[in-house]
Amino acid sequence: MAEESRESLEAVRLEKLRRIAALGIDPWGQRFDDHQAIAAVRALPLPEVVEGAEPEAGPKVRIAGRIMLRRGQGKVVFLDVRDWTERIQVFVGKKQVGDAAWALVDLLDLGDIVGVDGHLGRTKTGELTVFAEGLTFLSKSLLPPPEKWHGLTDLEQRYRRRYVDLFTNPESLQTFLGRSKIISAFRRIMGEKGFAEVETPTMQAIAGGAAARPFVTHHNALDIDLFLRIAPELYLKRLLVGGMERVFEIGRVYRNEGISPKHNPEFTMLEAYQAYGDYHSMMDLTESLICGSIEAIGGGYRRPWGETTIDFTPPWPRRTYAELLAEHAGVDPADFATIKAKAEEVGLSTAGKDPDVVTSELFEEVVEDRLKGPVFVIDYPAAICPLTKRKASNPAVAERFELFVEGMELANAYTELNDPMLQEELFKSQLAGLPAEESMAKMDDDFVRALKHAMPPAGGLGIGIDRLCMILMNRQSIRDVILFPLMRPAASGGPAPGEAGAAPPA
Structure with missing residues (x-):
């Protein structure tokens, strides 16, 4: 919509605002107690229709919401009103609401x-309707x-x-209510x-707890640079040391990385x-959380996803990293020569990279997109998991799942x-050669000190x-x-939503 058109439409509404105030009505409203959710109103029972008898009036109701549609003329107007639960048609007649309220009707906008x-x-056409007796x-x-x-x-937009x-x-609103x-x-x-x-x-x-590039800010009073957190991990583990045996946090984390359909630099985790647990405990917890959230939003364990369906019915399969790599990449996880050849075949650079890094990049490139799931991928290469306990039977494998x-x-x-000496050693080896702008490019000595006070075995x-x-x-x-x-940032001004057009029939 052109800027001048938008301004003229706003000018018309401002004039209506003035006229509403002239009627002695506060155009910004007051509290409106005891109104009912429109979804609850729509669920109310109506009196049965008896043939040949005058229909009984239905229950008294009180609703509040935004006018989404308007139609009618003369002494009768129909409005569609929507709140955050549903929409409903409203019949407004001059006779029913009186002269004072009717004077307001001409000043109503979408x-x-x-x-x-x-x-x-219900109207004669059967449409569920609130027949207005008062308008606020x-x-x-x-x-x-x-x-x-x-x-x-x-x-x-x-x-x-x-x-x-x-x-x-409405589907957007329901998405966020579902969230x-x-x-x-x-x-x-x-x-x-x-x-x-x-x-x-x-x-x-110190930015720590994950491998990512952080956002940097500055604290003026202390004259120090700080990092927006990339993970809460190292602080939560300090709480395990302090004796808080089961802790969790739901919060924002920040990673100075790209934007895509799967990535936003600011996201929620x-x-x-859990003290005295392990990664198997965490698999059980993950299933409980996700299945419980499915039950909360309704719709069952079989969920639509685009043109396919995902079945979240527990229990979910648990597959090892090594067997999935062999299955989908056709390589022997213990044979780096075949892994390197496969990586180069699919266009990955291998020069100067640690074998486990090459293996990880090959897994991401070839395997991950094929994992329809839900599936727990377990037992990752230890070299790419610096905060993870190794398997007692095979120190080259970390007790990790995704x-x-x-x-x-x-x-x-x-x-x-929770071994402070091994943790310090792994930190040092990981930090070697990292550019200063990357996370974990500085040793968190206090975290290592905390581990020396003994952190219980735990799952995270x-x-x-x-x-x-x-x-x-x-x-x-x-x-x-x-x-x-x-x-x-949008260009100055940017396009604005335009005036509402014709509505479908009631």
């Missing part, structure tokens, strides 16, 4: 927020909603103007299993640690390394909540499940 008192019933103005919309009555369709996306696209249910289910399940929810620093003097669904890693877990788990929501809510981009994803 996007305005109103309260309605009335009774529930609650807030004026000075900008028009999108042109198309069915919602904001431009993807970039949906991400940039999420506030419009939510009230014009909320998933996170609530996580908290409930963790509490039932005896875990304490904690909070650890999001600004850290659940991270948990959960894959449709080629995406949803969870990562270890039997945690991280679950990417955004990716899990993508999968469970059948959304193909991570931006669809993050309310305000990071985006390149």
Whole structure:
């Protein structure tokens, strides 16, 4: 919509705002107590229709919501009103609401927020309707909603103007309400299993707990650089040392990396640690959390994903890293010559790289996309797992798993390394040659000191909540499940949602 057109539409609405105030009505509304969710109203029973008898009025109701459609003329107007649970048609007649409320009707625009008192019933065409007996103005919309009555369709605008996306696209709103249910289910399940929810620093003097490039900020009063955390891991393990035996945190983490349908630089994780557990304990916990979240949002264990279906019915298979590499890459995991040849065949660079790094890159390139899952991939090469306990029967293998669904890693877990001397040695070997801007490019001496006070054997788990929501809510981009994803700044002004157009018939 052209800038001048948008300004003229806003000017018309501003004039209506003035006229509403002139009627003695606060155009920004007041509290509106005791209103009912529209979904609950739609579920109310109506009196049975008796043939030949005058139909009984339905139950008294009180609703509040945004006007999404308007049609009718003369002394009768139909409105479609939507709240965050549902939509319903509202019949507004001059005779029923009285002259004072009717004076307001001509000043109503799409996007305005109103309260309605009335009774529930059906029109002659059978449409469930609130027959208004009172109308309360609650807030004026000075900008028009999108042109198309069915919602904001431009993807970039949906991400940039999420506030419009939510009230014009019910499926988007339901996605985020579903996300909320998933996170609530996580908290409930963790509490039932005896875990304490904690909070650890999001600004850290040393970036650690994962291999990633951090965001850097500066604290003026202390005159020091700090890092937005890439993981809460090392602080949560300190709590195990302190005697907090089961801890978890749900929070934001930040990684200064690329943006894609599967990656956002700011994302949400659940991270948990359980004293006296191991990575098998974490597999059981992961199944409980995800199955519990599926039960919370409903729809069953068989979930649609694009044109296919994912079956989350537990228990989920557990496959070793080595057997999957042999199955999908056709190489012997113990034979680096065949691994190197295969890596070069698929276009990977191998020069000067550690054999385990080459193996890991080959696994990512050839195997991960083929893991439809859900499947636990277990027993990773120890050299790429510096915070993980080794298998007693084979020190070259780390007790680690990753959960894959449709080629995406949803969870990562270890039997945690609690040997301070080995941890210090692994830190030093990992730090050697790392560029200064990479995470863990500085030794966290205090973490090693904490381990020297004895950390109990433990299992640790991280679950990417955004990716899990993508999968469970059948959304193909991570931006669809993050309310305000990071985006390149828009050009000045940018396109605005246009005036709403014609509505479909009632």
